[in-house]
Amino acid sequence: MTFREMLIEDLDQVMEIETDLFAMPWTKEGMFTFLTREDTMFFVVEEKGRILGYCSMQTVLDEGDILNVAVRSDRQKEGIGYFLVDSMLMLAQAQGISLVHLEVRESNGTARRLYQRLGFVEDGLRKNYYTDPLENAVLMTKKQ
Ligand SMILES: CC(C)(COP(=O)(O)OP(=O)(O)OC[C@H]1O[C@@H](n2cnc3c(N)ncnc32)[C@H](O)[C@@H]1OP(=O)(O)O)[C@@H](O)C(=O)NCCC(=O)NCCS
Numbered sequence: 001m002t003f004r005e006m007l008i009e010d011l012d013q014v015m016e017i018e019t020d021l022f023a024m025p026w027t028k029e030g031m032f033t034f035l036t037r038e039d040t041m042f043f044v045v046e047e048k049g050r051i052l053g054y055c056s057m058q059t060v061l062d063e064g065d066i067l068n069v070a071v072r073s074d075r076q077k078e079g080i081g082y083f084l085v086d087s088m089l090m091l092a093q094a095q096g097i098s099l100v101h102l103e104v105r106e107s108n109g110t111a112r113r114l115y116q117r118l119g120f121v122e123d124g125l126r127k128n129y130y131t132d133p134l135e136n137a138v139l140m141t142k143k144q
Helices: 008-021 028-035 080-094 109-117
Strands: 002-005 040-047 050-060 063-071 099-105 121-130 135-143
Touching: 002 080, 008 028, 008 040, 008 050, 008 063, 028 040, 028 050, 040 080, 050 080, 063 080, 080 109, 099 109, 099 121, 109 121, 109 135
Parallel strands: 063 099
Antiparallel strands: 002 040, 040 050, 050 063, 099 135, 121 135
């Protein structure tokens, strides 16, 4: 299993995972636009040519915002999510990112526990932030 930067050639596999997992998935065009921006970093975990998961972050000065984290449904609960985000945080830290923010659906216990294990602290709530279904966002931050 390898962790590496996402390439444009990965987008078809990434979009398969994205549309499978999210009620309101990013479009391929949106993913492409963010992937090619200077202020973002996108990574995948790959095994024998198969993308198992991906994550990304947008940066401003020394702060980062996690944009997405996803692991294909048949490979969840193996530690891949932890490996993905932990690896991205280490690379971001090496690039001078010292504060990382994210938001997560309040009902997404698996993701909230994952981020807590990675050192994120829940420090805010954005009421009715998500639609389909309408739900609060929990804001989390990690100082690193
Ligand atoms: C959230 C998400 C990325 C987590 O990915 P993951 O690879 O399953 O994460 P991990 O395997 O590191 O941890 C998930 C669980 O598996 C458990 N686990 C990890 N390795 C394990 C192993 N070898 N055996 C058994 N359980 C294991 C973890 O303890 C954790 O348990 P918990 O839910 O009780 O806390 C994934 O569930 C996902 O893609 N969800 C849909 C998209 C999403 O919600 N993204 C986040 C938006 S903010």
